[in-house]
Amino acid sequence: MRAALRRRLLLAARSDASAILADGVWSTRCLHCRSALQLREDGEALGALTLEHVVPRAWFGRNAARALTARVGDDPDDARNLALACARCNHGKGKGHDARGPGDARAREVVDMLLQTRLSRWRDPKATPGL
Template identity: 70%
Template sequence: MRPALRRLFLTALRADAEATLAGDAWTTRCLHCRTRLQVRGDGTPLGHASLEHVVAQAWFGKRAATPLTVRVGDDADDPRNLAIACARCNHDKGKGPDARGPADTRAFEVVDALLARRLARWRDTDDARAQRGTWRMPQR
């Protein structure tokens, strides 16, 4: 697995209030179905864990998705837009709402609800603030 993808997994986990690190493995729940998922401490997924872009990367830059994308800083890889999901749920979302696009009312509603769920699980960390550009080096 590419190091960049492992870093995104870790970014999602560090900013997820339901994720816990015990030993060398993170444990959390699928954003969709709440199945228990694990990711190694280095960001390598175990089992069926996958990285979920809550607002699909393809939706960024589309006018119909603007109300969603501005909530995650107009960056698909913003920690607020990253979550851990089981591969089945992530794949189903990609075939359904993501494929229909933000102009589809039902697809927009589904992604809006998922984004609200992700933001409810938000844990602000130094890493997340740094990625969003709001973190500043502490003064000495």
């Protein structure tokens, strides 16, 4: 697995208040369906864990998404925009709001709700073990 992806997976875990590190493995829950997910301390995904960009990468730089992208510092790889999701939810998403784009009011509403969920689980990754 690529080093950049491992770093982002670990950043998502460390900044997720519901993620717990025990015996070298992070345990948390899918942003969408809350199914159990695990990530090794070295950033290797176990099982169906995937990295999710809460505000889709393609939305950055788009006027219609400005209010959403501003909340994550206008950086798709900002920790606030990274979440852990199961492969089923992450890949299913591509057929929904991602594909409709930020011009679609319902798509913006879905992303806004996901971002609220993500930020409600926020913790400072610098103050978290496993760094």
